[in-house]
Amino acid sequence: MLIENIIGAFGEVVQVKIMLLMALGVLSGLVAGAIPGFTITMAVVLTLPFTFGLSTIEGLATMIGVFVGGLSGGLMSGILTGIPGTPSSVATTFDGFPMARKGRPGLALGIGVWSSFMGGIFSAILLMTLAPQLARIGLEFGPWDYFSLVLFALTITASLAGENLTKGLIAGALGLLVATIGEDDINGVARFNFGTDALKQGFAFLPVLVGLFAFSQLMSDVQDSATARKPLMEKGAKAVRVEHLAAIKALAGDWVNLIRSSLIGVFTGILPAAGGSISNILAYDQAKKASKRPQEYGTGCPGGIIASESANNATAGGALITMMALGIPGDVVTAVMLGALLIHDVVPSPSFIGEQPVLAYSIFLAFFLSNFLMLGTQAIALRAFLLVTRIPMYMLAGVILAYCAIGVFALHNVTFDIWTLFWFGMIGYVMRQLGFPLAPMILGVVLGGIAEVNLSRAVAISGDLTLFVTRPWSLFFLIIAIFSIVFPWYQKHRGRKQWTLGFLPALCLALAPPLFMMGGVTRPIVGGLLVAVGAWLLVSRHRQGWKLTAPVEHAARLEET
Amino acid sequence: MSAINRDTAVAVFLLLFCGVFYAASFQIEQTSYGTIGADVWPRLVLGVLFVLSTVYLFQSVRMGPDEAVKQKGFLVRYRNAILCYGLFLVFLLTLDFLGMLLGGVLFVFMALSVLGERTPRQLAIHAGVAVVSVGAMWSIFTFALRVILPEGEVLSIW
Numbered sequence: 181m182l183i184e185n186i187i188g189a190f191g192e193v194v195q196v197k198i199m200l201l202m203a204l205g206v207l208s209g210l211v212a213g214a215i216p217g218f219t220i221t222m223a224v225v226l227t228l229p230f231t232f233g234l235s236t237i238e239g240l241a242t243m244i245g246v247f248v249g250g251l252s253g254g255l256m257s258g259i260l261t262g263i264p265g266t267p268s269s270v271a272t273t274f275d276g277f278p279m280a281r282k283g284r285p286g287l288a289l290g291i292g293v294w295s296s297f298m299g300g301i302f303s304a305i306l307l308m309t310l311a312p313q314l315a316r317i318g319l320e321f322g323p324w325d326y327f328s329l330v331l332f333a334l335t336i337t338a339s340l341a342g343e344n345l346t347k348g349l350i351a352g353a354l355g356l357l358v359a360t361i362g363e364d365d366i367n368g369v370a371r372f373n374f375g376t377d378a379l380k381q382g383f384a385f386l387p388v389l390v391g392l393f394a395f396s397q398l399m400s401d402v403q404d405s406a407t408a409r410k411p412l413m414e415k416g417a418k419a420v421r422v423e424h425l426a427a428i429k430a431l432a433g434d435w436v437n438l439i440r441s442s443l444i445g446v447f448t449g450i451l452p453a454a455g456g457s458i459s460n461i462l463a464y465d466q467a468k469k470a471s472k473r474p475q476e477y478g479t480g481c482p483g484g485i486i487a488s489e490s491a492n493n494a495t496a497g498g499a500l501i502t503m504m505a506l507g508i509p510g511d512v513v514t515a516v517m518l519g520a521l522l523i524h525d526v527v528p529s530p531s532f533i534g535e536q537p538v539l540a541y542s543i544f545l546a547f548f549l550s551n552f553l554m555l556g557t558q559a560i561a562l563r564a565f566l567l568v569t570r571i572p573m574y575m576l577a578g579v580i581l582a583y584c585a586i587g588v589f590a591l592h593n594v595t596f597d598i599w600t601l602f603w604f605g606m607i608g609y610v611m612r613q614l615g616f617p618l619a620p621m622i623l624g625v626v627l628g629g630i631a632e633v634n635l636s637r638a639v640a641i642s643g644d645l646t647l648f649v650t651r652p653w654s655l656f657f658l659i660i661a662i663f664s665i666v667f668p669w670y671q672k673h674r675g676r677k678q679w680t681l682g683f684l685p686a687l688c689l690a691l692a693p694p695l696f697m698m699g700g701v702t703r704p705i706v707g708g709l710l711v712a713v714g715a716w717l718l719v720s721r722h723r724q725g726w727k728l729t730a731p732v733e734h735a736a737r738l739e740e741t
Numbered sequence: 742m743s744a745i746n747r748d749t750a751v752a753v754f755l756l757l758f759c760g761v762f763y764a765a766s767f768q769i770e771q772t773s774y775g776t777i778g779a780d781v782w783p784r785l786v787l788g789v790l791f792v793l794s795t796v797y798l799f800q801s802v803r804m805g806p807d808e809a810v811k812q813k814g815f816l817v818r819y820r821n822a823i824l825c826y827g828l829f830l831v832f833l834l835t836l837d838f839l840g841m842l843l844g845g846v847l848f849v850f851m852a853l854s855v856l857g858e859r860t861p862r863q864l865a866i867h868a869g870v871a872v873v874s875v876g877a878m879w880s881i882f883t884f885a886l887r888v889i890l891p892e893g894e895v896l897s898i899w
Contacts, residue, residue: 233886346797350755353790357762360783369770369779372762399822402856408821409857574856579874581829581852582845586878590888595836602829609822614751632782640776 182308189541192237193549201238202245202546206553209249210561211568214257214265220250220456222394224516226580228386228523229587236524236539241546243520247513248300248550251456251493252558255292256565259485260285260420268456268492271464275477275484282480285420290427291485293558295438298431299490300551302442303449303497307504308544311533314450314505318530321506323637324647328657330631333452333508334623336664340458341617345668351616355624356631358383365629366636378596383604385519387588387597388625391604392611392618393512394584398577399609408574422559430482437467437483438490445491449498455511456492463491493551500547504528504540507630512619515626523591652697659690675728681721688714748801755794763787824855840893845875 192198205227212223227246231239254269259276272292279288321329334356338348361372362382373379402408431438441463448459467487468477477484499514507528509515521528526539533540588597608618638647648654663683670683688710695707721727766787769780816823832848839847849871857863882888 230881230886233888346793346800350790350793350797353786353793356786357783357790360786364779364782366777367772367775367779369772371769371779371783372765374765399825402821402825403818405821405856572857575853575870577825578849578852578856579870581825582849582875583878585829585832585848586841586845586882586890589841589890590882590886593889595833595891598833598836602826602833605829606826609826614747628786635782636775636777 182312185537185541186308186545188538189545192538192542193241193545198238198241198546199549199553201234201242202550203553203557205242205245206249206550207557207561207564209246209251210253210256210554210557211249211564212246213250213253213269214561214565215253215568216257216263216265218265219393219397220247220266220268221513221516222397223250224513224520225386225390225394226583226587228516228520229590231520232523232590236526237542237546239524240520240526240543241550243517244543244546245550245553247496247517248493248547248554249557249561250513251300251496252293252296252489252554253561253565254492255296255485255489256289256562257569259288259292266456268460268495269488270457271460271488272485272492274464274488275479275481278478279480279482279485284423284480286423287426287430287482288480288485289420289558289562290423291430291482292489293422293555294424294427294431295441295486295489296493297551297555298438299442299445299493300496300554301548302439302490303446303494304544304548304551306446307497307501307547308541311501311505311540311544314501315530315533318506321530321653322651323634323641324651325653325657326634327631327638328648328654328661329452329506329508330627330634332657332661332664333627334620335661336452336667337623338617338620339664339667341619344615345665347614347616348620351611351618352620352624355621355626356628357624358388358621359625359628360632365633378599383600384588384591384597385625386523386591387600388604389516389519389622390584390588391601391606392608392622395581395601395605396608396612396618398580399605400612402574402577408577409572411570411572420562422562431486434483434486437470437486440470441467441487441491442494445494446498446501448491449495449500449511450502451498452502452508452511455499455513456495459491459495460488463487497547500543504533504543506530507532509623509626512622515622518626652694655697656691656694659694660687663687663690678726678728681726681728682718685714685717685721688717746801746804746806748804749798752794752798752801756791756798759787759791759794763791821856825852828852828855836891836893838894840896841890842875842879843893843895844891845879846871849875 208227209220209223212218212226213220224243224246227243231242234242250266251268254265255272255276256265258264258269258273259280262273262277264270264273276288276292279285334352335349338352339345341348341351359382361379363370363380370380444463444466445456445459448462449455464477464484464487467483468474471477471481471483473481496513499509499511500517503509503514503518505528507518507530509518518528526532526536584601585598588601589595591597611618611621649658663686666683670680674680692707692710692714695703695710698704763784766780766784769778769783771778771780828848828851832844836844850867853867853870854864857867879890882890
C-alpha cells in the first residue's frame with residue numbers, strides 16, 4: 181500500500197515543471213532563511229500568493245520547497261557571521277561560528293548542509309510511515325477529543341511563546357475571537373460585523389497572517405533609521421567552498437548523535453506548537469550531555485552543528501506529521517502551510533490520507549525531494565545570500581510591503597483584504613511592541629473554527645459535559661494542557677525550587693490513567709511504563725534527598741521560525 | 742512618573758474591548774436551529790479573555806508604575822512605523838483612483854524616501870527600485886498568474 185502510494189505520488193511530483201518550482205522554492209527559502217530578521221514563516225507567507233495560479237500539487241510542492249530551504253538557510257549566516265538566520269539555527273552558531281573562525285568555514289558549512297539533509301530525509305521517511313498511523317489514531321478522536329487537542333495546542337503555544345504566560349494566553353484568546361468575526365460555520369449567522377457588509381464574511385486567513393507577521397515584522401525591522409539604512413549584514417561574509425567529503429566523514433563518525441538529534445527534531449515537531457527554535461537547542465544539549473568530550477562543545481565541535489541542524493530540519497517532518505494526520509498545525513510555519521492547503525482546497529484530517537492517498541503522498545514526496553534539492557542548490561544560495569546581504573533593510577521592507585498588498589489582493593480580488601492586511605499589520609506591530617507573542621494568536625485564528633465546530637458537535641451528540649474528562653484522549657490532552665500551563669513556572673524555577681523536582685514524575689503519573697482507559701495492549705503498556713518512569717524518578721530523587729541540580733545552559737523557547 | 746504602567750493601560754483597554762464585544766454579542770441573531778447558538782462560543786472566548794485580562798491587570802498593578810517616557814522619544818522611536826502606516830493608508834485610499842501599478846510605484850518610492858536618505862542620487866535609486874520592483878510584480882500577477890489587479894482611473898483613461 182505504502183509503495184503503491186509512493187509510486188502514484190512519484191508520477192505526480194517528478195515532472196520538470198514541479199521540480200523547477202520546488203528548486204526555486206528551496207532556493208528562495210535558503211536565501212530568506214539566511215537573512216537575519218527574515219523568518220521562514222515570512223518566506224512561506226510571501227510565497228503563497230505566487231501559488232494561487234498553480235495547480236494544487238505544484239503550489240504545495242513550491243511551498244514545501246520554501247519551508248525546507250528556510251530551515252536550512254539559517255546555517256549559512258550562523259556559521260559565516262555568528263548571527264543565526266532564523267531561531268532554528270541558534271545552536272548552530274555555538275560551534276559553527278567558532279569552527280569557521282578557526283579557518284574551517286567550508287567544513288562547518290558542509291557539516292551543516294549534510295546534517296540538514298540527513299535530518300530532513302530521516303523525518304521524511306518517518307513522515308511517510310508515521311503520518312498514516314497517527315491518522316489511524318486520529319480516527320478514534322471524537323469532537324470532545326479534538327476540542328481538548330485544540331485547547332492543548334493553544335496552551336502549549338502560549339506557554340512556550342514568551343516570557344509572560346498571561347500575555348501568551350491573551351494572544352491565543354484574541355486569535356480565537358478574531359476567528360469568530362463574520363459568518364459562523366455552524367448556523368450561518370453573521371457575528372461582530374458592527375453593521376458593515378464587509379465584515380459579514382469575516383477576515384480571510386492570509387491577510388490576517390501576512391499583516392500580523394510580515395507587515396509588523398517589517399515595521400519592527402525599520403524602526404531604527406540608522407540600522408534600516410545599513411546593509412542587511414555588516415559583518416562581511418565571504419564565499420567559501422563547501423567541504424562535502426570531510427563533512428560526510430564527520431557525520432559518519434557521529435551517526436548516533438545524528439539519529440538521536442533527528443529523533444528529537446521529529447518528536448518536537450509532532451508536539452503541537454513546538455518548532456525548530458526549540459528542537460535545535462534540545463538536541464544540542466542532549467548531544468553535549470551524551471558526548472565523551474562535552475568541554476569541546478562551543479569551541480567548534482562538529483557534534484554541535486550535527487545536533488542542531490539535523491534536529492531543526494527533522495522538526496519540519498514531525499510538524500507535517502501532525503498537520504497531515506490530524507489537521508492540527510504543529511507550529512506557526514505549519515499553520516501557514518495549513519492555510520496554503522486550505523486555499524488549494526486540501527483539508528487535512530485523519531481521513532484525508534486514506535481518502536486522497538496520491539495527494540497526501542505527493543506532499544510527503546515533495547518534502548523528501550526538497551531535501552535533495554536543498555543539497556544541490558546550497559552553493560547557488562550561498563552566492564545569492566552574499567548578494568542580498570548588501571541591500572539595506574529599508575529597501576527590502578518597502579518593496580515587500582507593496583508585494584504584500586498585491587499578494588493578498590490576488591487571494592479573492594477584493595480591496596477589503598488589503599484593508600485587513602493594514603489593520604492586522606498595525607495590531608501585530610502594537611502587540612510586538614507590548615510584548616505579546618504572535619504565535620498563539622495565529623494558532624487561535626487557525627484553530628478557532630475547529631474548536632467551535634467540535635464543541636458544537638460534542639454538545640449535539642450529548643449534553644453530558646463530563647465526557648470531556650471521561651473520554652481517554654480528551655482527558656489525556658487536558659492533562660498535558662494543564663501541565664503546559666505550569667511549564668513556564670517549571671522552566672523558570674527549575675534547579676532553584678524543590679517542587680520542580682516533582683514536575684516530571686507528576687506528568688508521567690498523570691498521563692498514565694488515560695492510557696490505561698484506552699484499553700488494548702500497547703497503550704496500557706505505555707501507561708505502565710510511564711508509571712514506572714514516574715515512580716523511578718520519585719524514588720531516585722527521594723534517595724538523593726530532593727537535591728537541586730543546576731539548570732541547563734540554554735533554555736528552550738518557542739520563537740517565530 | 743506616570744500614575745499607571747503601560748501594562749495596566751493595556752489591561753484596562755482589553756477589559757473595555759471585552760465589554761464592547763460582549764455588548765455586540767447580543768446583536769447576534771438567534772436561530773431556532775443548531776445545538777448551540779451562534780453567540781455561545783464568542784461569549785465563552787470573551788469570558789476567558791475577560792478573566793485573563795483581569796489577571797493581567799492585577800499582575801501589572803503589582804509591578805508598579807513605568808518610568809516616564811518623553812513624548813519626543815516616543816515619536817522618534819515610532820516615526821518610521823507611523824510614516825509607513827500613514828503611506829500605506831494613503832495608498833489604500835487612493836487605490837481606486839491610482840490603481841495598483843501607479844499607486845504601488847508611488848507607495849514604494851515614498852516609503853523608501855521616507856525611510857532612507859534623500860540625496861538626489863538616493864532618490865533616483867528609490868525611483869528605479871520602485872518602478873522595477875512593482876512593475877515586475879504587477880507583470881507577474883497580471884500576465885503570468887492572470888490576476889486582474891485594480892487598474893485605477895488614471896491608467897484607464899490612457
